[in-house]
Amino acid sequence: MNTRQMRYFVAIAEERQITAAARRLGITQPPLSHELAAMERELGVRLVARGPRGAELTDAGRLLYRRALEVLEMTSAMEREVRSFGAGASGTLSLGLVSSSSGQIPAPFMREFVGDYPRVRFDVREGNTFEVIDLLNKGVVELGFVRTPFEAGGLECRYGAPEPMVAVMPASLTVGARPDEVTLEELSGVPIVMYRRYEALVAEEFERASCELAVACMNDDSRTTCTWARRGMGVGLVPEGMLETVNATAVTCKRVACPGLVTRLTLVRERGRRLSPVAERFLEGFADWDVA
Secondary structure, eight states: OOOOHHHHHHHHHHHHHHHHHHHHHHHHHHHHHHHHHHHHHHHTTTEEETTTTTEEHHHHHHHHHHHHHHHHHHHHHHHHHHTSSSSSEEEEEEEEEGGGGGSSSSSSSSHHHHHHHHHHEEEEEEEHHHHHHHHHTTSSSSSSEEEOOOOTTTTEEEEEEEEEEEEEEEEGGGOSSSSSEEEEHHHHTTTEEEEEEGHHHHHHHOOOTTOOEEEEEEEEEEHHHHHHTTTTTTTTEEEEGGGGGSGGGGEEEEOOOTTTEEEEEEEETTTTTOHHHHHHHHHHTTTTSSEE
């Protein structure tokens, strides 16, 4: 099966109709039907069931659709990388970003970078730390910005400065004697909203301080934490860099006075994989980050 056939099949899967898929691809229906039949013969399974509602995917078809999307994504990434392999003065730089990177990315030097290389375009993919690492392993992105803690096996890492956690407090749950700092003791028993990946880190520090961790909401994105805190559902715990994205009109933000409650934004690449010249030049801008 070639990439042209995969593109054809993706069109059929998304349009749910052979005629509409052919129109989207700019071809007539008979060649598309012929290619679909050829794929089914090659794979030995039925991929599409035609019915009154159009072309419905079989279980095998749904599996092929998911895998075809991945292959086409990787093929596109490979083509971008090869095209940019010259002097590094042009091309596309594919980056993976976590939402909590917004406090540091875009970094100040990136304005100079685009000034020096105005023909470079950024292709940004967003997700949580595990999703960004998955995109990196699949070759969809060349570099990723993720946040500790994570398993660094197979990755080369450059760590940014440690970031303390901050407490995002709605008016109904504002605690702490100091205007800009709150202790774990003051947060003890207060309903807490936080990103799931920080659970072990936060629980360990609360236990060490002999404080009660009262979790009100566990979620999968620091932006969700901020939203729930802003709407009075609890005190949100997020990295300090997230404050740039917080609507602070209805909340109070205080740094958590706990040396162990920190995370670090980390620039990662796949170990041993050669970067495009554009990516190599971009990486130079983070030379002051700790290498591991």
